[in-house]
Amino acid sequence: MGAVAGEELVKWEKMGGVGGHEEKILVLVRLRPLSEKEIAVNEVADWECINDTTILYRNTLREGSTFPSAYTFDRVFRGDCSTKQVYEEGAKEIALSVVGGINSSIFAYGQTSSGKTYTMVGITEYAVADIFDYINKHEERAFVLKFSAIEIYNEIIRDLLRTENTSLRLRDDPERGPLVEKLTEETLRDRVHLKELLSFCEAQRQVGETYLNDKSSRSHQIIRLTIESSAREFMDKSNSTTLAASVNFVDLAGSERASQALSAGSRLKEGCHINRSLLTLGTVIRKLSKGRQGHINYRDSKLTRILQPFLGGNSRTAIICTLSPTRSHVEQTRNTLLFACCAKQVTTKAQVNVVMSDKALVKQLQKEVTRLESELRNPGLPATNCDYAAVLRKKNLQIEKMEREIRELVKQRDLAQSRVEDLLRMVGNDQKSRKTGIDNCFNMQEMTDTWEDDDSISESSSIYRSDLRITEFNNPNYNNEDSESSPDSKLFPPFANKNPDEYCKEVQSLELEESSRDDLEYPDPPVSENGVLALPWYGEENVTIQEIPTPVNEDREERQIQDNATSSVLEQRLDDAQLSNDSPLASSATVLNCRNLKLTRSWSCREYYTPDKTEEMERTPLNSFEKFFPGRPDGLQRKFLPLTYDASTKLSTNGSPSSIGSPSMDELRTNNSRTYANEDITSVQTFVAGMKEMVKLEYEKQLVDDQVQMNYFKFEKNMKDAGVDSMLEVPGSPVEWSMQFKLQQREIVELWQTCNVSLFHRTYFFLLFRGDPTDSIYMEVEHRRLSFLKETFAGGNQSLNDDQTVTLASSAKGVRHERDMLVKLMQRRLSEEERKNLFRKWSIALDSKRRRKQLANRLWSNADMNHVAESAAVVAKLVRFTGQGKALKEMFGLSFTPQRMSYSWRSTRVSLF
Numbered sequence: 066m067g068a069v070a071g072e073e074l075v076k077w078e079k080m081g082g083v084g085g086h087e088e089k090i091l092v093l094v095r096l097r098p099l100s101e102k103e104i105a106v107n108e109v110a111d112w113e114c115i116n117d118t119t120i121l122y123r124n125t126l127r128e129g130s131t132f133p134s135a136y137t138f139d140r141v142f143r144g145d146c147s148t149k150q151v152y153e154e155g156a157k158e159i160a161l162s163v164v165g166g167i168n169s170s171i172f173a174y175g176q177t178s179s180g181k182t183y184t185m186v187g188i189t190e191y192a193v194a195d196i197f198d199y200i201n202k203h204e205e206r207a208f209v210l211k212f213s214a215i216e217i218y219n220e221i222i223r224d225l226l227r228t229e230n231t232s233l234r235l236r237d238d239p240e241r242g243p244l245v246e247k248l249t250e251e252t253l254r255d256r257v258h259l260k261e262l263l264s265f266c267e268a269q270r271q272v273g274e275t276y277l278n279d280k281s282s283r284s285h286q287i288i289r290l291t292i293e294s295s296a297r298e299f300m301d302k303s304n305s306t307t308l309a310a311s312v313n314f315v316d317l318a319g320s321e322r323a324s325q326a327l328s329a330g331s332r333l334k335e336g337c338h339i340n341r342s343l344l345t346l347g348t349v350i351r352k353l354s355k356g357r358q359g360h361i362n363y364r365d366s367k368l369t370r371i372l373q374p375f376l377g378g379n380s381r382t383a384i385i386c387t388l389s390p391t392r393s394h395v396e397q398t399r400n401t402l403l404f405a406c407c408a409k410q411v412t413t414k415a416q417v418n419v420v421m422s423d424k425a426l427v428k429q430l431q432k433e434v435t436r437l438e439s440e441l442r443n444p445g446l447p448a449t450n451c452d453y454a455a456v457l458r459k460k461n462l463q464i465e466k467m468e469r470e471i472r473e474l475v476k477q478r479d480l481a482q483s484r485v486e487d488l489l490r491m492v493g494n495d496q497k498s499r500k501t502g503i504d505n506c507f508n509m510q511e512m513t514d515t516w517e518d519d520d521s522i523s524e525s526s527s528i529y530r531s532d533l534r535i536t537e538f539n540n541p542n543y544n545n546e547d548s549e550s551s552p553d554s555k556l557f558p559p560f561a562n563k564n565p566d567e568y569c570k571e572v573q574s575l576e577l578e579e580s581s582r583d584d585l586e587y588p589d590p591p592v593s594e595n596g597v598l599a600l601p602w603y604g605e606e607n608v609t610i611q612e613i614p615t616p617v618n619e620d621r622e623e624r625q626i627q628d629n630a631t632s633s634v635l636e637q638r639l640d641d642a643q644l645s646n647d648s649p650l651a652s653s654a655t656v657l658n659c660r661n662l663k664l665t666r667s668w669s670c671r672e673y674y675t676p677d678k679t680e681e682m683e684r685t686p687l688n689s690f691e692k693f694f695p696g697r698p699d700g701l702q703r704k705f706l707p708l709t710y711d712a713s714t715k716l717s718t719n720g721s722p723s724s725i726g727s728p729s730m731d732e733l734r735t736n737n738s739r740t741y742a743n744e745d746i747t748s749v750q751t752f753v754a755g756m757k758e759m760v761k762l763e764y765e766k767q768l769v770d771d772q773v774q775m776n777y778f779k780f781e782k783n784m785k786d787a788g789v790d791s792m793l794e795v796p797g798s799p800v801e802w803s804m805q806f807k808l809q810q811r812e813i814v815e816l817w818q819t820c821n822v823s824l825f826h827r828t829y830f831f832l833l834f835r836g837d838p839t840d841s842i843y844m845e846v847e848h849r850r851l852s853f854l855k856e857t858f859a860g861g862n863q864s865l866n867d868d869q870t871v872t873l874a875s876s877a878k879g880v881r882h883e884r885d886m887l888v889k890l891m892q893r894r895l896s897e898e899e900r901k902n903l904f905r906k907w908s909i910a911l912d913s914k915r916r917r918k919q920l921a922n923r924l925w926s927n928a929d930m931n932h933v934a935e936s937a938a939v940v941a942k943l944v945r946f947t948g949q950g951k952a953l954k955e956m957f958g959l960s961f962t963p964q965r966m967s968y969s970w971r972s973t974r975v976s977l978f
């Protein structure tokens with residue numbers, strides 16, 4: 066035996082020694098034989114150990130039970146096995162770990178009368194005997210054995226070495242774990258002394274007679290033997306160490322059913338406490354078996370608090386589950402087996418507990434004091450070699466910290482940079498949209514190619530083409546009803562009644578492209594195969610629903626912005642432009658040529674440069690605003706109409722309906738000789754000034770990339786100086802911005818309503834700008850634009866839209882036409898069921914007439930926000946608009962005038978909104 070313990074110690078030291086070693090709890094099952102009493106009443110034994118590890122329930126088939134019939138454990142012992150065998154073949158290895166400085170615990174768990182006490186008494190005796198044998202055989206070591214014993218009776222801790230019935234307190238020691246205060250700890254003199262103490266404890270323990278057990282233990286008993294050992298050779302030496310560990314023999318009280326134990330009175334109360342604490346133990350074991358995740362309720366009972374270190378901590382643990390074989394106890398037996406199954410999964414991490422001698426401790430502390438003193442004397446210098454390691458560690462920590470800071474700063478810089486780019490892009494895209502509108506320069510052939518491909522994937526297609534119709538509805542001769550009967554109207558009703566001389570050219574190309582399509586009535590916008598809305602005015606960030614592709618067949622060389630331009634050229638051009646601002650009649654020669662700008666990252670230029678499509682454009686004198694449009698390359702001049710910006714300007718009207726949508730550069734065209742009289746002109750001027758700063762900054766950004774953040778602040782300042790600060794102000798707190806957004810959104814909705822703005826535009830805008838802080842600038846622009854429009858209409862004036870004037874009446878007519886289109890889209894794009902659902906939702910009687918018309922008329926009919934949201938959802942569904950994409954947002958651009966996004970395709974003008 067001594068050899069076993071010695072080998073055990075060596076093994077444990079090899080396995081990790083002081084560092085600890087994880088292992089599962091050893092689970093043993095012991096089946097007791099039928100008692101005489103049970104045999105007398107013809108009880109049947111339903112359990113059988115079929116081998117050394119498996120126990121079988123024999124009546125599963127008969128009962129048709131859903132419980133498993135066989136259970137496997139580390140070791141099972143049949144009824145005829147002796148306790149000695151159980152000890153030798155199961156618990157011994159664990160119990161004797163204690164002599165090697167490793168804590169160990171042997172539990173007995175099972176229902177009442179299953180044989181726990183019977184087993185534990187034997188196990189304790191054998192273990193103690195082996196321990197003493199070991200001690201006797203290892204005279205080279207000096208051993209000190211201490212004995213203590215407690216019982217937990219009705220949740221009260223009692224010292225079993227004392228006769229008085231005093232309740233002991235339990236406290237948590239930070240180093241030693243749970244401690245029972247004032248517990249008697251006897252130092253053992255010899256084996257006889259231990260036997261006496263064991264007998265004394267047995268006598269002290271609460272035992273009572275129940276129906277199931279004449280001597281039923283009514284408490285949980287924990288006997289602890291603490292063993293300290295030191296090598297005699299080193300005992301008086303400074304480097305002597307002591308191994309110290311405890312072995313716990315735990316005889317739990319047995320779970321019982323009051324009905325079966327026929328307990329009453331104090332027995333019943335005891336039974337309640339026993340069951341409750343065992344339930345907690347079961348819960349703890351179950352949680353531990355799942356890997357110690359979450360809170361483990363050790364503190365729910367004194368038993369689990371005390372056992373905590375032995376259940377999942379620094380201890381080797383064996384649990385002996387004792388079973389009664391009788392059929393009448395089958396349920397309790399199964400519960401015990403389930404507990405055993407959980408216990409099998411629990412791991413503990415035992416370690417060799419080395420205790421330093423006082424002398425060794427003093428010596429080590431003295432060494433530490435010397436080191437600290439030396440450090441104090443030479444604060445800058447490491448006192449010893451080991452200090453170098455400390456200094457190195459410190460430096461490494463500093464380096465790590467600095468690296469973290471650098472990473473953070475880089476992140477901040479990138480953030481600032483992207484913000485600058487966003488702002489520039491917003492301003493730039495506004496220019497782009499204007500430029501696109503003016504220049505008709507995008508590659509419409511590509512567009513056509515893509516939009517021919519797939520109708521099903523076109524998201525906002527109907528808007529695109531529907532707006533084509535809207536534009537053409539500007540023709541006062543157009544008659545919607547008549548168009549139905551016209552063959553041409555099947556293709557493009559808006560064109561049907563146009564004067565052929567006027568429209569023939571415009572329609573021709575569309576007809577050619579569209580004639581093969583089946584559903585030409587509402588042609589879709591350019592969409593690539595992957596669902597990309599191919600609106601080329603986005604250049605690198607081509608307008609997409611899901612993604613942003615690079616335009617196909619892009620003439621890179623032509624688009625490439627010249628890299629050799631200098632800052633002075635840029636400045637000169639800006640000055641020229643400024644000059645032109647002062648002189649509206651400045652010649653086209655002063656137009657900024659973005660190709661000459663050294664703006665390699667200037668999306669505002671290269672994305673629009675498609676000279677091949679604009680060759681026929683005429684060069685005309687430009688107004689100051691146009692001249693400041695940096696995206697215009699040489700040769701892209703086209704015939705500009707005079708800028709009509711003055712709200713008070715009366716223009717001739719042709720009475721053509723037009724819904725008002727997003728602004729375009731077209732409406733900035735005005736007579737060069739016209740004076741800028743109203744305050745909005747100031748906005749344009751300041752915008753121009755801001756643009757100048759923006760271009761400058763773009764240039765600077767390239768030169769001093771690392772100073773992006775500084776440029777950003779400069780940019781902001783310049784824009785502020787230029788009078789557009791309010792538009793660029795980043796909203797304050799999220800709450801503040803949220804409130805501001807909601808307010809502004811409400812006002813915009815009201816203005817849309819007042820100004821008869823295109824329903825499609827409303828839908829797009831409403832779905833795109835949902836309150837992201839970066840939306841603030843778009844919200845502001847939209848608000849200003851609509852306010853201006855409202856004023857214009859209120860003064861009885863007209864606004865110039867494209868080459869047609871827009872009045873409140875014409876806008877209303879445009880909206881009416883949109884509603885007509887929605888009616889048709891409902892028929893085409895919604896199933897009957899979907900339509901019915903919509904009618905129900907919008908309270909339209911299913912048997913009423915012109916239901917689609919009714920619904921279309923209700924959409925966007927008031928400014929209630931719920932109504933608005935629902936209207937937008939319906940329109941979006943009809944036009945297949947998903948409302949995603951930053952690029953789409955940018956499509957709205959920055960503008961200060963009422964305008965439409967107009968694009969031309971060959972000679973055909975197409976309006977987006």
Ligand SMILES: Nc1ncnc2c1ncn2[C@@H]1O[C@H](COP(=O)(O)OP(=O)(O)OP(=O)(O)O)[C@@H](O)[C@H]1O
Binds near residue numbers: 098176177181278320
């Ligand atoms: N393996 C066994 N072989 C023979 N007799 C046994 C065995 N196990 C238990 N017994 C007998 O069964 C009876 C009950 O045993 P024991 O008191 O140890 O049960 P227990 O589980 O401790 O019960 P309780 O929880 O009520 O204290 C005793 O008379 C005991 O001698």
